[in-house]
Amino acid sequence: xxxxxxxxxxxxxxxxxxxxxxxxxxxxTTEEETFTLAGAKVGDYVHVSKxxxxxxxxxxxxxxxxxxxxxxxxxxPTASAVDAASETVKILHVRPEGQSANTGIAV
Numbered sequence: 001x002x003x004x005x006x007x008x009x010x011x012x013x014x015x016x017x018x019x020x021x022x023x024x025x026x027x028x029t030t031e032e033e034t035f036t037l038a039g040a041k042v043g044d045y046v047h048v049s050k051x052x053x054x055x056x057x058x059x060x061x062x063x064x065x066x067x068x069x070x071x072x073x074x075x076x077p078t079a080s081a082v083d084a085a086s087e088t089v090k091i092l093h094v095r096p097e098g099q100s101a102n103t104g105i106a107v
Contacts (some may be wrong), residue, residue, distance in 0.1 A: 009098035021086035025057065025076040030072045037091065040064045045094040048072050056082035 014021050020035055040046065041064060048070065049064045060073030070091070 001090055005092040009097050011093050012093075014091075014093040016091045016093060017088050018091060019086060020058070020089050022084050024075065024081050024083035025074055027076060027080050030060070030075040032065075033074055034065060036068055036072045037093065038066075038068055040068055041095070042066065045092075045096065046070050046073060047062050049090050051088050051090070054063060054082065054084040056080075057084050059101045072077060082085065098101040 016037075018035065018037075022033060025031060037046070045063045046062045046064055048059060050059060051058070056076050056078040058075040058077065060075060062070055062072045065071040
């Protein structure tokens with residue numbers, strides 16, 4: 001595995017809040033759910049966090065899957081499906097400046 005350093009700094013950093021109704025997550029599964037984030041580009045960095053703890057719902061990594069779309073890995077390690085209530089999530093969105101040949105990120 002090679003590790004690259006993104007050339008330069010962040011060209012934009014945003015902290016946003018959005019209301020998201022996470023779909024029901026089946027027992028003992030991990031899936032990726034998506035939501036719209038206008039202006040997001042593939043290669044941007046995103047981190048999504050929940051305000052409340054829901055028994056059985058674990059947020060994993062987040063990524064920009066396509067233009068204006070963020071995918072979040074969600075796990076439910078319990079023995080039954082969990083349907084969390086709609087809630088406000090916080091989103092850290094960072095647009096890197098420049099391009100690194102080692103990471104393949106193009107901005």
